Amino acid sequence: MGEAASPTLELDDIQSGALRPRPSPFAATYIAFRIDDRKAGRELMKKVSNVVSSAADPTSPLSDTWVSVALTFKGLEALGVPQESLASFPWEFRQGMKARALELGDDGDSSPENWEAPFATNDVHVVLVAVSPTQEQLEKALDRARETYKGMTGIEAIWRQDCHALPDDKEPFGFKDGISHPAIEGSGIPGTNPKEKPLRAGEFIIGYTDEMNGVQKMEPEILGRNGTFVVFRKLHQRVAEFRKYLKANSKDTDAEELMAAKMMGRWRSGAPLALCPFHDDPAIGEDPKRNNDFMFKADDASGMKTPGGSHIRRTNPRDAAIAGVARIHRMIRRGTAYGPLLPEGQLEDDGADRGLMFAFVGAYIGRQFEFVQSQWINDGMFFGANQDKDPVMGSMGEDESFSIPGRPLRKRLQGLPRFVVTRGGEYCFMPSLSALKWLSELES
Numbered sequence: 001m002g003e004a005a006s007p008t009l010e011l012d013d014i015q016s017g018a019l020r021p022r023p024s025p026f027a028a029t030y031i032a033f034r035i036d037d038r039k040a041g042r043e044l045m046k047k048v049s050n051v052v053s054s055a056a057d058p059t060s061p062l063s064d065t066w067v068s069v070a071l072t073f074k075g076l077e078a079l080g081v082p083q084e085s086l087a088s089f090p091w092e093f094r095q096g097m098k099a100r101a102l103e104l105g106d107d108g109d110s111s112p113e114n115w116e117a118p119f120a121t122n123d124v125h126v127v128l129v130a131v132s133p134t135q136e137q138l139e140k141a142l143d144r145a146r147e148t149y150k151g152m153t154g155i156e157a158i159w160r161q162d163c164h165a166l167p168d169d170k171e172p173f174g175f176k177d178g179i180s181h182p183a184i185e186g187s188g189i190p191g192t193n194p195k196e197k198p199l200r201a202g203e204f205i206i207g208y209t210d211e212m213n214g215v216q217k218m219e220p221e222i223l224g225r226n227g228t229f230v231v232f233r234k235l236h237q238r239v240a241e242f243r244k245y246l247k248a249n250s251k252d253t254d255a256e257e258l259m260a261a262k263m264m265g266r267w268r269s270g271a272p273l274a275l276c277p278f279h280d281d282p283a284i285g286e287d288p289k290r291n292n293d294f295m296f297k298a299d300d301a302s303g304m305k306t307p308g309g310s311h312i313r314r315t316n317p318r319d320a321a322i323a324g325v326a327r328i329h330r331m332i333r334r335g336t337a338y339g340p341l342l343p344e345g346q347l348e349d350d351g352a353d354r355g356l357m358f359a360f361v362g363a364y365i366g367r368q369f370e371f372v373q374s375q376w377i378n379d380g381m382f383f384g385a386n387q388d389k390d391p392v393m394g395s396m397g398e399d400e401s402f403s404i405p406g407r408p409l410r411k412r413l414q415g416l417p418r419f420v421v422t423r424g425g426e427y428c429f430m431p432s433l434s435a436l437k438w439l440s441e442l443e444s
């Protein structure tokens with residue numbers, strides 16, 4: 001028997017925020033709500049379902065602002081979702097991010113007792129994300145949205161985080177971000193690596209066949225189908241620390257840039273070491289046809305170009321020899337910067353909060369997000385490097401190191417501090433448009 005034909009995703013029922021790339025440039029806002037009254041919560045579901053656009057629709061009901069909505073497990077409980085439905089959700093999601101802190105490496109400065117309120121409480125029930133091409137358009141849309149929930153009792157907006165795309169799509173450490181995305185069968189949305197075979201739709205959208213030939217279902221089916229999971233993490237970046245570490249361990253600025261590239265697997269321009277092992281090539285970095293067109297196995301098995309421990313190789317080893325199969329641990333990422341930029345060249349911390357609102361989208365929080373975070377970012381065993389962590393964003397303890405393969409000798413960086421600190425986050429479920437309606441019509 002041949003392979004089954006790939007399914008056509010029901011794009012008109014899937015939230016646009018799950019699959020569609022954002023406008024460029026853009027401003028975004030995250031708003032968290034607490035539901036104190038289940039009827040008011042259901043009313044909120046109804047109101048947002050009128051402003052959420054589908055992945056089939058290039059325009060938004062709010063014209064220039066795209067809204068997505070997701071719920072935590074506590075949020076589903078607060079809406080009065082029946083027990084048998086709640087029990088049909090995956091275990092990690094039911095536990096929530098705070099309870100998974102140990103697995104995720106959220107210890108020390110990153111541990112939940114140091115998280116910003118209201119994370120680490122049970123109060124975050126609904127997370128609404130609004131994205132616009134400009135801050136001005138976003139503010140106008142938020143003013144209109146506020147009108148819809150302002151007069152409602154039983155619903156409280158308890159947290160807001162404004163984010164924005166930095167110039168050239170850089171993240172706060174200065175690397176171009178948002179380059180590598182998986183291709184998804186039946187979505188019509190192209191991936192960015194022409195050498196990667198598209199992934200089965202069930203890896204990203206519930207109710208379709210996945211890479212392990214399974215189909216995930218919730219009870220009732222309408223609640224899960226065409227939905228997905230979203231993991232939000234507010235990640236503070238110690239930019240001054242990162243710059244100081246590079247400077248203190250390099251003989252000149254060229255060596256600093258090479259070290260930064262070896263840690264990330266790409267130069268700051270986005271040009272991958274796989275294609276530009278010795279010098280940056282900004283023209284490749286900004287060219288979407290070339291900047292992700294590579295694998296590792298054929299010409300870089302030993303990591304002489306892209307170290308096995310670099311951020312991009314460990315979070316997506318592509319075809320490199322590792323313990324396990326990379327395809328069942330892929331993810332869609334929607335990171336957005338927050339906070340002011342640290343001025344170019346400044347090496348002293350100014351105390352400002354800056355970093356990334358990291359967002360994962362995928363159908364399996366356990367084997368996609370948690371696996372990558374715990375096994376690939378915070379442990380090096382899978383590619384034969386003992387406990388070496390991700391040099392950029394690992395949960396560093398005492399005396400962490402990172403190996404850069406080289407001839408005649410490899411280089412070993414020592415004493416890597418923690419450059420990224422978790423400030424909080426949530427595991428959320430992003431329902432389909434018909435599931436939002438189902439939630440709004442719950443009774444009793």
Ligand code: HEM
Binds near residue numbers: 177235373
């Ligand atoms: C503040 C924290 C982080 C920073 C600064 C950061 C930065 C970056 C950058 C600059 C890239 C390369 C550009 C691209 O391919 O889009 C990248 C790729 C990637 N990151 Fe992160 N990242 C962070 C956190 C995370 C986390 C928490 C995860 C997963 C748990 C993750 C998973 C990935 C993946 C899967 C890729 C794509 C790899 C590939 O396909 O080549 N990152 N990151």
